[in-house]
Amino acid sequence: MGRLRLSGLKQERIDKLTTLREKGIDPYPARVSRTHTIAQALNLPLNEAGVVAGRVMAIRSFGKTCFMNIKDGSGKIQLHFRGDNIGEGYGLLSAIDIGDFISAKGKLFNTKTGEKTLAVEEFSFISKSLSPLPEKWHGLSDIEKRYRQRYLDLISNPRVKEIFEIRTKVISGIRRFLDGKGFLEVETTTLLPVASGAAATPFSTYYQALGRNFYLRIALELYLKRLIIGGWDKVYEIGKVFRNEGISLKHNPEFTLLESYEAYADYQDVAGMVEEMIPSVCEHALGTTKIDYGGSVIDLSPPWRRLTLKEAIHNKCGIDIGEYPDADSLRRVIMSKLSPSDWQIWEEEVSWGKLTDRLLSTYVEPCLIQPTFILDYPVDVSPLAKRKREDPKLTERFEVFIGGMEIANAFSELNDPLDQRERFSQALHDEEEIPDEDFMEALEYGMPPAGGLGIGIDRLVMLFTNQTSIREVILFPQLREKD
RNA sequence: GGGGCGCUAGCUCAACGGGUAGAGCAGCUGACUCUUAAUCAGCCGGUUGGGGGUUCGAGUCCUCUGCGCCUCACCA
Numbered sequence: 151m152g153r154l155r156l157s158g159l160k161q162e163r164i165d166k167l168t169t170l171r172e173k174g175i176d177p178y179p180a181r182v183s184r185t186h187t188i189a190q191a192l193n194l195p196l197n198e199a200g201v202v203a204g205r206v207m208a209i210r211s212f213g214k215t216c217f218m219n220i221k222d223g224s225g226k227i228q229l230h231f232r233g234d235n236i237g238e239g240y241g242l243l244s245a246i247d248i249g250d251f252i253s254a255k256g257k258l259f260n261t262k263t264g265e266k267t268l269a270v271e272e273f274s275f276i277s278k279s280l281s282p283l284p285e286k287w288h289g290l291s292d293i294e295k296r297y298r299q300r301y302l303d304l305i306s307n308p309r310v311k312e313i314f315e316i317r318t319k320v321i322s323g324i325r326r327f328l329d330g331k332g333f334l335e336v337e338t339t340t341l342l343p344v345a346s347g348a349a350a351t352p353f354s355t356y357y358q359a360l361g362r363n364f365y366l367r368i369a370l371e372l373y374l375k376r377l378i379i380g381g382w383d384k385v386y387e388i389g390k391v392f393r394n395e396g397i398s399l400k401h402n403p404e405f406t407l408l409e410s411y412e413a414y415a416d417y418q419d420v421a422g423m424v425e426e427m428i429p430s431v432c433e434h435a436l437g438t439t440k441i442d443y444g445g446s447v448i449d450l451s452p453p454w455r456r457l458t459l460k461e462a463i464h465n466k467c468g469i470d471i472g473e474y475p476d477a478d479s480l481r482r483v484i485m486s487k488l489s490p491s492d493w494q495i496w497e498e499e500v501s502w503g504k505l506t507d508r509l510l511s512t513y514v515e516p517c518l519i520q521p522t523f524i525l526d527y528p529v530d531v532s533p534l535a536k537r538k539r540e541d542p543k544l545t546e547r548f549e550v551f552i553g554g555m556e557i558a559n560a561f562s563e564l565n566d567p568l569d570q571r572e573r574f575s576q577a578l579h580d581e582e583e584i585p586d587e588d589f590m591e592a593l594e595y596g597m598p599p600a601g602g603l604g605i606g607i608d609r610l611v612m613l614f615t616n617q618t619s620i621r622e623v624i625l626f627p628q629l630r631e632k633d
Numbered sequence: 634g635g636g637g638c639g640c641u642a643g644c645u646c647a648a649c650g651g652g653u654a655g656a657g658c659a660g661c662u663g664a665c666u667c668u669u670a671a672u673c674a675g676c677c678g679g680u681u682g683g684g685g686g687u688u689c690g691a692g693u694c695c696u697c698u699g700c701g702c703c704u705c706a707c708c709a
Contacts, residue, residue: 158643158678159678160643162661210669210671211665211671228669230668247660261668263667263668267668281643285659286670287645287658288646288657288658290644291644291645292640292701293702295644348709349708350707350708393708395709396634396706396707396708398704398705398708400709401707401709495705556709557709608709630700630701632701
């Protein structure tokens with residue numbers, strides 16, 4: 151038996167496999183003579199023969215007759231085997247286990263209970279399964295096992311399969327929408343000498359041939375802007391970005407980001423587009439623009455509520471951040487409204503912008519269930535956004551919140567090369583972001599005014615599928631290696 | 634990284650303040666030619682995540698450790 155410890159169940163299946171081979175039957179043939187998918191076969195006229203193939207999901211055997219359910223990617227069908235129909239082959243049925251793939255030739259008929267069923271005349275083994283599938287009734291519910299062995303999750307839990315199909319439709323819906331608006335989809339680079347464009351810790355790696363460290367991208371932003379500089383007016387990319395940070399219900403270290411840039415547009419134009427795009431994508435994926443999330447019905451149809459950051463904080467916290475224009479005074483008034491036990495996260499020495507952002511995410515964000523634009527963010531937390539003309543402490547930036555989650559982030563892109571240089575050096579000082587010298591050089595050649603957008607696809611899918619954990623919308627979420 | 638909870642048969646779950654580890658499904662044997670969580674009878678199946686300890690005796694108590702979930706911090 152060697153080092154491989156076989157469970158009794160597996161050994162029994164190997165024995166069956168050996169028996170098949172001894173009878174000259176190949177359990178893993180190279181060709182399958184399927185004529186119809188199961189979905190097609192179910193539409194065949196009665197008495198017309200067809201060959202279907204699929205995985206055996208259930209077996210109900212009665213001496214000289216036997217029912218099985220098999221399933222392929224299109225659906226499932228019941229098979230009926232009768233001793234007097236398939237003769238000697240009937241004895242081979244006992245070698246079929248749940249989980250095996252078989253093909254079956256036969257004609258449709260209706261059972262007593264009216265179920266369309268294939269009366270099998272011939273059948274073949276097409277792939278023998280050695281490990282038993284999760285139990286038919288309770289299925290697979292162990293979360294760790296579901297993530298580690300997602301294939302079993304997909305077999306056992308139809309809703310999981312559906313969620314990932316919705317995910318695919320969300321992405322195709324986004325492409326359809328943006329392509330329809332004349333955007334060009336591009337692919338920029340993932341492996342970078344400098345990871346910038348967001349405030350996040352990158353993953354680093356080593357490039358042998360060049361003999362130096364490289365980083366995985368943390369955003370798409372600066373490369374897409376290079377393309378705007380290069381003369382394309384509307385570009386977008388859907389791609390993985392990587393952030394070397396903790397895992398949580400809403401964070402996976404690699405996630406899928408959509409970013410789009412439109413020249414000659416500003417953040418108000420982008421807001422209009424987002425308000426049109428999200429319902430359009432939802433309609434494409436789910437056939438509706440009203441969704442159920444965490445027990446609330448969310449109506450995605452426009453127009454969405456618009457609030458400035460200042461108004462939003464004033465409404466929820468009773469603090470007018472305009473009256474406390476520096477970090478110290480703002481911190482004092484926040485703490486004066488809290489009991490000392492809640493002071494801890496506010497005591498840290500952070501900027502005014504950071505404090506307002508924290509007020510937003512702690513007290514406002516969880517309440518923003520219906521789609522809401524929060525506009526005009528502080529300049530020191532928005533190093534790539536253009537300043538507001540009437541208040542240079544603020545930027546032309548908005549975020550979209552739906553279901554208490556941040557879904558989108560957008561701004562009028564900063565195209566003043568000297569201001570950009572200044573902001574990068576401030577960000578570097580705050581350990582916020584790494585300046586990208588090559589990008590700054592590009593900006594000096596001149597970039598048209600542009601509106602940029604970023605949307606976390608995973609969170610959008612969470613919203614559309616009513617999931618509270620990001621792992622439920624990522625096929626293979628990050629897990630520690632299991633020994 | 635800190636704190637809380639969890640891990641028992643292939644799967645889903647039991648086992649009360651320590652006292653012989655059980656059930657359903659799956660599997661095996663037998664009966665059964667329209668069942669669909671088929672039914673009936675019998676059987677097989679375990680290093681209770683792993684290591685150490687306390688005890689006459691540990692799934693249960695202590696300790697170290699692995700993995701997962703929740704939560705806090707950094708972030709989207």
